[in-house]
Amino acid sequence: xxxRIITALIFLAASSVSMADLTIEINKGKDDxxxxxxxxxxxxxxxxxxxxxxxxxxxxxxxSGQFSPLSRSDMLGRPRNATEVxxxxxxxxxxxxxxxxxxxxxxxxxxxxxxxxxDVNTQRVILTGKESVSIDKPRYLAHTVSDKIYEKLTNxxxxxxxxxxxxxxxxxxxxxxxxxxxxxDIDGANESVLFDSRxxxxxxxxxxxxxxxxxxSFETTRPAIYIQDLRTNAxxxxxxxxxxxxxxxxSPDGAKMAMVLSKDGSPDIYVMDLASGDLQRVTNHFAIDxxxxxxxxxxSIVFTSDRGGKPQIYKVNVSSGSVERVTFEGDYNARAxxxxxxxxxxxxxxxxxNYHIAVLDLKRNRVEILTTTxxxxxxxxxxxASMLLYATQYDGKGVLAxxxxxxxxxxxxPSRFGDVREPxxxxxxx
Amino acid sequence: MKYQAxxxxxxxxxxxxxxxxxxxTDTDASGQEGADKVSTYTESTDSxxxxxxxDDMANLETVFYFEFDQATLTVKARKALDAQIVRLxxxxxxxxxxxxxxxxxxxxxxxxxxxxRAISVADYMAINGIPRYRIETVSYGEERPVAFGQSESTYSxxxxxxxx
Numbered sequence: 137x138x139x140r141i142i143t144a145l146i147f148l149a150a151s152s153v154s155m156a157d158l159t160i161e162i163n164k165g166k167d168d169x170x171x172x173x174x175x176x177x178x179x180x181x182x183x184x185x186x187x188x189x190x191x192x193x194x195x196x197x198x199x200s201g202q203f204s205p206l207s208r209s210d211m212l213g214r215p216r217n218a219t220e221v222x223x224x225x226x227x228x229x230x231x232x233x234x235x236x237x238x239x240x241x242x243x244x245x246x247x248x249x250x251x252x253x254x255d256v257n258t259q260r261v262i263l264t265g266k267e268s269v270s271i272d273k274p275r276y277l278a279h280t281v282s283d284k285i286y287e288k289l290t291n292x293x294x295x296x297x298x299x300x301x302x303x304x305x306x307x308x309x310x311x312x313x314x315x316x317x318x319x320x321d322i323d324g325a326n327e328s329v330l331f332d333s334r335x336x337x338x339x340x341x342x343x344x345x346x347x348x349x350x351x352x353s354f355e356t357t358r359p360a361i362y363i364q365d366l367r368t369n370a371x372x373x374x375x376x377x378x379x380x381x382x383x384x385x386x387s388p389d390g391a392k393m394a395m396v397l398s399k400d401g402s403p404d405i406y407v408m409d410l411a412s413g414d415l416q417r418v419t420n421h422f423a424i425d426x427x428x429x430x431x432x433x434x435x436s437i438v439f440t441s442d443r444g445g446k447p448q449i450y451k452v453n454v455s456s457g458s459v460e461r462v463t464f465e466g467d468y469n470a471r472a473x474x475x476x477x478x479x480x481x482x483x484x485x486x487x488x489x490n491y492h493i494a495v496l497d498l499k500r501n502r503v504e505i506l507t508t509t510x511x512x513x514x515x516x517x518x519x520x521a522s523m524l525l526y527a528t529q530y531d532g533k534g535v536l537a538x539x540x541x542x543x544x545x546x547x548x549x550p551s552r553f554g555d556v557r558e559p560x561x562x563x564x565x566x
Numbered sequence: 567m568k569y570q571a572x573x574x575x576x577x578x579x580x581x582x583x584x585x586x587x588x589x590x591t592d593t594d595a596s597g598q599e600g601a602d603k604v605s606t607y608t609e610s611t612d613s614x615x616x617x618x619x620x621d622d623m624a625n626l627e628t629v630f631y632f633e634f635d636q637a638t639l640t641v642k643a644r645k646a647l648d649a650q651i652v653r654l655x656x657x658x659x660x661x662x663x664x665x666x667x668x669x670x671x672x673x674x675x676x677x678x679x680x681x682x683r684a685i686s687v688a689d690y691m692a693i694n695g696i697p698r699y700r701i702e703t704v705s706y707g708e709e710r711p712v713a714f715g716q717s718e719s720t721y722s723x724x725x726x727x728x729x730x
Contacts, residue, residue: 305709313710336709338673358704359677380681380705383674396674403678424678440675447675471672484672491670511716513672532715558673 162198164546169204170289172197172233173226176208177249178216180240185247185274189239192278193285195323196296199538200286200522201545206231218252223259231256235285247271253285263288275325295520298322299562301330301340301349302536306554314554317351319366322518322561324549330364331371340558343386346565350374350384350393361395374408385428385437394418394428394437405439407454418452419459425450427471432478438462440470449483449496463496465503471514472496475521475541482506482515482524482541493526495541506543516561517541525549525559626650630687632725634668637682639690647687650729651694661696662730663687665705666712668721677707680727687727 174194179185197203212225216238226234237251246268253263265284269277276297283294300322306314315337320327331337335354342349350363359381361374375381379398386393393408405418405428419425423443430437431451438451447470449463463469468486475481478498485494485503490510494503507526514527523540530537530548534555537548549556627646630639639647654661665684667676684703692698713723 311712336706338677338707338709354706354709379703380677382677396678398678398681403681424675424682426674426678427672440672442675447671468671470675486671511669529716 162201162545162547164544165201165204167544169202170233171206171231172203172235173206173211173229173231174235175211175214175216175237177236177251178214178238180238183239183241183247185239185271187274187278189249189274189278189281190235190237192275192323193235193282196279196282197286199323199547201540201547202286202290217250218254218261221254223254223256226256233289235281237281241271242268245271247274247277249277249281251281253288275321279321279323292522293520293564295518295522295561295564296322298519298565299346300516300525300536301342301351301558301560301562302556303337303340303558304551304554304556305336305534318556319349330366330369338558339383340560341384341386342560342562344388344390344563346563348386349560350386352382352384361393374410379403383427385430387430388432388434394430396426396428405437405452407437416454418454418457420457429473429481431474432476438472438474438481440472449481462498463503469494469496473515473517473524475517476519477521480541482517484513484515493524493539504543506539506541507537507546509537512537514558516559518561519564525561527557527559626653628729630727630729631722632683632727634721634725635671635679637679637686639686643687644690647690648694651691651696654691654696654700659700661691661701663701663703664710664728664730665703665707666710666724666726666728667708668724669708669711669716670721673707673709677705677709680707681705683725683727687729 174190176190194205198205206229210229213222215221215236217236221234221236234254234256235251237249240248242248248266248268250266252261255262263284267277267280279296282296286294299319301319304316304318308314312334315333315335316329317331317337317340318327319330333353333355338352340349340351347367348363348365350361352359353362360376361381361384362371363374364371377397377399380396380403382396384393384395391410393410395406395408396403397406402422402424404420404425407416407418418437421443423441425439425441427440428437436451436453438449440447441450446467448461449469449472450459451462452459466485466487470484472481472483480498481496483494483496485492485505487505491512492505493507493512493515494505496503509528512526512528515524517524521541523538525536525538528535528537534557535548535551536556536559537546539546626649630643630646663684665680667680684705688701688703691701711724713720
């Protein structure tokens, strides 16, 4: 017993060092996830790969909520390719699909995965793949395999090679707070600090090509919008108008930036042409107009306004300026983000004084509440629209959480320290 | 009540329109925040040397509180502001008003709400004789709470405008 506890403690200590800042806990999966076995990959003798590829594929598929991977300790064998697979064994374990593979080095400095996806019921290989990456990017290799398997089995493009931006706030002594803008892989690994400040950082967002980001920083003791190039890390200050400079949103073609400015009185939506710097005022109302999000066609913008007394979502045509109200259900709908097909919105919806994430079906005009926690905010949708990330509170701390667009799958990504918030899911990066 | 609120916002829009004329000078100043900070600091050191002023400052409220989702001044906030205005009229330095909100609701809506609060205080000061050019408003929304946790007492401490 004592030995077991000591082993557990050693394991905890070791994992807290290697663990990324975000850890994943699945708290609600799909009712009937597909049983799948990801067999540990074989490898060429002498080759050392820093990560367990099969284990990363397993957690990717598990996190999607649509698969229930078989535990390794239940596997009856460790086949490395299709010819070594005894379908009967896998069938007796109730597995529908098996993934096998081997790692090798075909070119110095790279690692190659040859893998196969097998259908246990038809006893057939349904996917054969070969992927090579630089030896220092084994996680990327694993996420690539995950994407291919996910696409084959769901017919939906995989989003395991995407990244996220988020803001952390760590309280230090003497009423001071350290704000950080962070970027990590979508599973929380490979975290890096993009910007660090003693003043607040807000509203991180991606350019449509995933090569730039924009955010608000108070480093001059006033809010201003900055653009940062992810390849060079060069930062440029885009705005420093009097009053609010907030909620930047790149247009779908990347040429313009929607934003909120209050330089002319109350907060309104503006669009800046990034090449010329020309500024166009899109809304003009004494109420609060904020949180712009582009519709996929780039012709209109949805935004939050309290012009009707309470915050609701409206849509404005960028060239004509004509405004129509979008949400009518409930007394608080805010910060919409548009699904890639333009057929739905995710937003913050208040019910009985609690703030939840909801999805609005624009065709049927129906609101469905996806979360049950309170103080949920900042929804950000995956580029394949399968899931969304949002910020909530857990154990008195700001945490990130994910929920599938049908509400069936939920998991939390708590941070080890400090409060994290404002997740922004990247577009497809390849 | 609704009509009144509308008038107030129109008023805000009007004042801001007046300010828009000198917006460019204002923006330029933001590039020299360091210098601004130093001058503010020097000024408070000066008033520290003046025993009358320092006593005055010590007894005065520098934080003005608001109701949930409201930007109108409470009777208590007005009283506290009246006392500050008496003091500020004896000085000439810049006045920085920082608006804040509690964490309920979205961050961008809250930063807009907190700006309304700072502008409410600025308008009240201006109406009562503090020159507009001395007053700067900045909104921090819910980004800089002073109290933590999810209770009404926490929230009420965070719904505030701070005079700096």
